[in-house]
Amino acid sequence: MEVDILAIAAHPDDVEITCGGTVIKMVEAGYRVGILDLTAGETGTRGSAALRKKEARRAAQTLGVVYRENLHIPDAGVENTRANKLKIAQKIRNLRPRTVILPYWQGRHPDHYTTGRIGYEACFLAGLAKLPLKGKPHRPFKIIYASQYVPTVRPTFVVDITEQFDRKLKAIFCFASQFSPPKEMQNLFPSRADIHARMGSEARHFGHMIGVRYGEPFVTRETAAVDDIVKMPVKSV
Numbered sequence: 001m002e003v004d005i006l007a008i009a010a011h012p013d014d015v016e017i018t019c020g021g022t023v024i025k026m027v028e029a030g031y032r033v034g035i036l037d038l039t040a041g042e043t044g045t046r047g048s049a050a051l052r053k054k055e056a057r058r059a060a061q062t063l064g065v066v067y068r069e070n071l072h073i074p075d076a077g078v079e080n081t082r083a084n085k086l087k088i089a090q091k092i093r094n095l096r097p098r099t100v101i102l103p104y105w106q107g108r109h110p111d112h113y114t115t116g117r118i119g120y121e122a123c124f125l126a127g128l129a130k131l132p133l134k135g136k137p138h139r140p141f142k143i144i145y146a147s148q149y150v151p152t153v154r155p156t157f158v159v160d161i162t163e164q165f166d167r168k169l170k171a172i173f174c175f176a177s178q179f180s181p182p183k184e185m186q187n188l189f190p191s192r193a194d195i196h197a198r199m200g201s202e203a204r205h206f207g208h209m210i211g212v213r214y215g216e217p218f219v220t221r222e223t224a225a226v227d228d229i230v231k232m233p234v235k236s237v
């Protein structure tokens, strides 16, 4: 099993929320996309790990990805260890993606920013021949960081997901245990309507930055190259 694009995230539903529209768009463009979740989200107050597993499978079908696996690193315990990095690096070698999507390397939740950091290091390690890993060395060509969880960061680029937004929401709502809490918990956790509104306003905000209805933000560490300055998108004035 090989993929063109691999999205790596800390918890089941992170990919759907931060880059689900982009994943759908790339699947529609004909690319093979995979998802690697590092934890099963078992410390979350809502929903058991077994339920979230089932939800993750349904969401993967909605996105149209060809691969989704969970590394079962302890939830709320994603740590920058050699063992964790080698586990991820092994998957990168097996799947041989050209592009990897990681969570942005700063933020509120330690699992998110740690995944961004160890994901990057795993991409590097996967290309080293002498490590105790199976298969041929492989290093992804491109790493992009999904930055929606850190809306104060100015994105390097935004993907137009106007056509994919409804299906992105459908994929998010596959995780019903996270968004439809029992009545007594409704004050503690966001309701479906809250999530719908938040996803909509965030996607509108980022879409506005490139002159479209809905968008998803990404950051790259390296500078983008341009060949034709006449065909550059996004209006200046």
Ligand SMILES: [Zn+2]
Residues within 6 Å of the ligand: 010, 011, 014, 109, 112
């Ligand atoms: Zn998360």
